[in-house]
Amino acid sequence: NAGVTQTPKFQVLKTGQSMTLQCAQDMNHNSMYWYRQDPGMGLRLIYYSASEGTTDKGEVPNGYNVSRLNKREFSLRLESAAPSQTSVYFCASDVRGTGEGYGYTFGSGTRLTVV
Amino acid sequence: DAKTTQPPSMDCAEGRAANLPCNHSTISGNEYVYWYRQIHSQGPQYIIHGLKNNETNEMASLIITEDRKSSTLILPHATLRDTAVYYCIVGSMEYGNKLVFGAGTILRVKS
Numbered sequence: 001n002a003g004v005t006q007t008p009k010f011q012v013l014k015t016g017q018s019m020t021l022q023c024a025q026d027m028n029h030n031s032m033y034w035y036r037q038d039p040g041m042g043l044r045l046i047y048y049s050a051s052e053g054t055t056d057k058g059e060v061p062n063g064y065n066v067s068r069l070n071k072r073e074f075s076l077r078l079e080s081a082a083p084s085q086t087s088v089y090f091c092a093s094d095v096r097g098t099g100e101g102y103g104y105t106f107g108s109g110t111r112l113t114v115v
Numbered sequence: 116d117a118k119t120t121q122p123p124s125m126d127c128a129e130g131r132a133a134n135l136p137c138n139h140s141t142i143s144g145n146e147y148v149y150w151y152r153q154i155h156s157q158g159p160q161y162i163i164h165g166l167k168n169n170e171t172n173e174m175a176s177l178i179i180t181e182d183r184k185s186s187t188l189i190l191p192h193a194t195l196r197d198t199a200v201y202y203c204i205v206g207s208m209e210y211g212n213k214l215v216f217g218a219g220t221i222l223r224v225k226s
Contacts, residue, residue, distance in 0.1 A: 004158075033213065035216070041218070042202070042216045042217055042218045042219060043159070043216040044216075045213060045215065048213050058213065059215075088156065090158050090159070092158075092159075103149050103151070103161045103164060103214070104151070104159070104161060104214065105161070106158030106159050106160070107158055108157060108158050109156065109157070109158055111156075
């Protein structure tokens with residue numbers, strides 16, 4: 001049981017380049033989330049998907065797009081990377097809403113540097 | 116807007132109980148209290164959650180006041196590996212409801 005898998009683990013981009021961060025979960029969870037964490041800060045929600053086929057903006061969605069490809073996969077795309085997007089990105093999935101209530105399972109993160 | 120208030124940092128001696136407080140005075144009737152922790156740069160890890168009653172699992176105990184306006188996470192015998200940022204979050208079990216993370220409490224366990 002791998003849980004939540006994020007790829008890549010590290011990435012360096014030049015300003016203006018684009019890339020997609022991948023996230024997959026094998027726990028049959030309905031909801032998935034993308035957070036960013038800047039140095040010394042808490043997590044801020046970028047986008048989330050309550051269920052397959054739906055996506056919604058979080059606190060800091062500007063500069064990002066997402067795709068809920070299927071129930072397992074939720075990707076985050078940076079169309080034109082900026083230095084302000086240098087951060088650690090965490091994907092999470094959520095068993096809540098199914099009656100089990102154990103909260104979120106997080107991936108190990110993608111460390112992105114934009115130069 | 117943050118729904119919880121936590122002290123920014125706490126110290127605890129190794130082997131002693133660590134008691135981490137959290138205020139959530141605006142908690143709604145259907146909202147649970149969740150605790151997560153983040154060790155160094157890893158992804159946050161779920162610890163425990165509760166609604167009204169006190170809860171205990173293999174990691175920690177959660178004490179919720181009768182009026183539900185505050186709670187305490189207890190690590191009964193803290194070890195150096197418990198040094199982490201601890202997040203107290205309130206949220207419902209409703210489908211699609213998202214959890215908002217605040218700044219948390221940095222717990223430093225010292226030998």
